[in-house]
Amino acid sequence: MVGSLILWGCIIWMVPLLYVLLRNEAKWKKNIVVGATLPYEARQDPEVEAVLRRYRRQLGWVSVLLLAVIVPCLFIPRFSAQFILWSFWLLLAMVLPQIPFVRTNRALRRIKEERGWRREPSVRTVSDLKAAAVPVKWLSPWWFLPPLVLSLIPMALDRELWVLWLMDAALVVFCYVGYRWLFRLRAEVVDGNTELTVALTHLRRYNWGRTWLWIAWATGFFNLGLCLTLEWFWAAMAVTLVYGVVVVVAAIGIEFRVRRAQERLTADSGKDFYVDEDDQWIWGMFYYNPHDKRLVVNNRTGINTTFNMARRGVRIFMGLTVLMLLALPLVGVWLMHEEAIPVELTVTETAVVARHSGTEYQVPLSDIESAELLTERPAASRVAGTALESVSKGRYKNDQWGRFTCCIDPRTGPWLLLRTADGEIWLFNATDSAATEAVYQAITAGD
Amino acid sequence: MLLTLDFDSEVPIYQQIRNQIVVGIAGGRLSPGERLPATRALAEDLGVNTMTVSKAYQLLRQEGYVAADRRAGVMVRPRDAQVPVVPEETVRGLRLRLCELRLAGLSREEILRLCEKMCDEEVD
Numbered sequence: 263m264v265g266s267l268i269l270w271g272c273i274i275w276m277v278p279l280l281y282v283l284l285r286n287e288a289k290w291k292k293n294i295v296v297g298a299t300l301p302y303e304a305r306q307d308p309e310v311e312a313v314l315r316r317y318r319r320q321l322g323w324v325s326v327l328l329l330a331v332i333v334p335c336l337f338i339p340r341f342s343a344q345f346i347l348w349s350f351w352l353l354l355a356m357v358l359p360q361i362p363f364v365r366t367n368r369a370l371r372r373i374k375e376e377r378g379w380r381r382e383p384s385v386r387t388v389s390d391l392k393a394a395a396v397p398v399k400w401l402s403p404w405w406f407l408p409p410l411v412l413s414l415i416p417m418a419l420d421r422e423l424w425v426l427w428l429m430d431a432a433l434v435v436f437c438y439v440g441y442r443w444l445f446r447l448r449a450e451v452v453d454g455n456t457e458l459t460v461a462l463t464h465l466r467r468y469n470w471g472r473t474w475l476w477i478a479w480a481t482g483f484f485n486l487g488l489c490l491t492l493e494w495f496w497a498a499m500a501v502t503l504v505y506g507v508v509v510v511v512a513a514i515g516i517e518f519r520v521r522r523a524q525e526r527l528t529a530d531s532g533k534d535f536y537v538d539e540d541d542q543w544i545w546g547m548f549y550y551n552p553h554d555k556r557l558v559v560n561n562r563t564g565i566n567t568t569f570n571m572a573r574r575g576v577r578i579f580m581g582l583t584v585l586m587l588l589a590l591p592l593v594g595v596w597l598m599h600e601e602a603i604p605v606e607l608t609v610t611e612t613a614v615v616a617r618h619s620g621t622e623y624q625v626p627l628s629d630i631e632s633a634e635l636l637t638e639r640p641a642a643s644r645v646a647g648t649a650l651e652s653v654s655k656g657r658y659k660n661d662q663w664g665r666f667t668c669c670i671d672p673r674t675g676p677w678l679l680l681r682t683a684d685g686e687i688w689l690f691n692a693t694d695s696a697a698t699e700a701v702y703q704a705i706t707a708g709d
Numbered sequence: 710m711l712l713t714l715d716f717d718s719e720v721p722i723y724q725q726i727r728n729q730i731v732v733g734i735a736g737g738r739l740s741p742g743e744r745l746p747a748t749r750a751l752a753e754d755l756g757v758n759t760m761t762v763s764k765a766y767q768l769l770r771q772e773g774y775v776a777a778d779r780r781a782g783v784m785v786r787p788r789d790a791q792v793p794v795v796p797e798e799t800v801r802g803l804r805l806r807l808c809e810l811r812l813a814g815l816s817r818e819e820i821l822r823l824c825e826k827m828c829d830e831e832v833d
């Protein structure tokens with residue numbers, strides 16, 4: 263049950279988050295509402311208001327439905343079956359809330375056509391020369407160095423898990439890379455007011471940097487905190503949870519602050535000339551502009567970025583991402599297969615061999631110093647490896663032995679404890695109890 | 710000053726950039742000494758190739774509308790330093806447009822009035 267709660271806890275927050283983000287799209291920012299650019303007069307149009315009310319209602323219903331579906335899923339006994347449902351739910355949670363958005367965007371565009379609000383076909387790009395000439399001030403890379411150093415400290419403290427620590431440190435480096443290169447240096451032109459364009463551009467650039475810096479520092483502290491608490495499962499979980507909350511709250515907090523500022527700054531815009539790039543945004547959501555050479559473009563509101571779908575590289579990347587997401591339920595099928603395979607334990611002329619699925623551990627008979635048959639399964643927590651109901655394999659640890667290698671079926675005893683000359687500890691058994699006892703007899707027969 | 714690129718137009722992009730900057734200078738929306746965006750910055754902003762912007766700036770420099778400095782970047786030249794002689798191409802273009810207006814049925818007076826109106830709108 264704990265595993266299930268953690269599994270669902272990792273993604274359940276997506277629903278309220280998407281709800282508030284998408285609901286916020288119904289507020290006017292930069293003359294855009296739900297991905298459609300409309301003139302100032304549209305803000306008081308009864309039909310537009312009705313469409314937006316319906317959008318908010320539909321969004322609420324979709325979110326409630328998605329949350330309600332989770333409750334019965336929690337009571338499904340097998341982890342693998344839960345994982346399959348979890349992955350399907352994840353796909354639904356990403357797609358379903360977008361449907362009201364797309365429908366509303368299309369309805370607003372229809373109203374735009376009917377009222378004659380549509381400007382000339384916009385295979386046009388507008389730039390403000392004065393705003394574009396404002397020099398860009400990037401944050402110094404030195405700001406990212408302390409979190410990088412923090413995240414590398416665990417490499418010295420725990421060399422066994424150096425790959426994990428290195429990956430976390432790479433995340434800090436990615437924060438700088440993302441800050442510098444996942445951003446399009448384009449002025450935020452809304453209308454002919456250059457001061458407004460400069461203010462909006464500065465707002466986005468400044469907060470973009472703040473977001474990445476926050477994430478970099480949080481990642482640095484997380485890496486260190488995780489290393490220091492790794493021996494205590496719940497403490498490590500708490501550190502991970504705090505890290506997740508800090509990153510999400512900081513990113514969302516900044517996003518909403520920027521959106522509020524955009525809303526305030528452009529409250530009076532759209533009365534005469536205003537920039538309309540709707541024709542370059544499919545469903546108000548996907549940027550498609552074959553005349554734009556850049557891969558990365560800024561989202562129309564907020565601080566986030568997106569990709570230009572007109573570029574072949576982007577289409578390949580997005581296609582692969584979608585394929586990976588669609589293949590997620592297959593991981594559940596693989597887990598089901600893993601659960602069904604029994605753990606085997608045999609002894610050859612030279613070694614004790616524990617085997618499960620594609621994993622095999624061999625302990626040479628000549629290295630074994632002692633063998634003990636345990637009737638009670640020792641308490642242990644996973645360091646790295648697999649922990650399913652029918653198999654625990656990989657590196658585990660407990661207070662009694664420290665870290666050890668394990669390949670057992672936790673449901674059936676007895677368990678064979680081996681100590682080797684190099685000080686290593688091995689815990690094995692087989693799903694078939696008789697096999698475990700037979701191996702123990704074979705090892706101890708010569709004593 | 711807003712720069713609008715029309716990708717459906719038959720006029721090349723670099724020419725559109727050049728033309729609009731010239732109109733901007735003539736109309737006072739770009740004042741003498743004002744800095745224009747760096748080539749890379751403008752290319753990034755418009756989503757076009759750096760070479761396109763570079764070509765437009767090169768043309769403007771050759772025609773004397775802007776001056777380029779390694780440190781200060783590209784700047785609008787002071788009015789007295791601009792275009793010492795009207796380029797021959799501009800005169801040829803003007804002649805062609807006048808012929809087109811004549812063929813469209815406009816009288817000499819109507820053409821002059823139109824020119825005056827445009828001068829009032831665009832030029833200081």
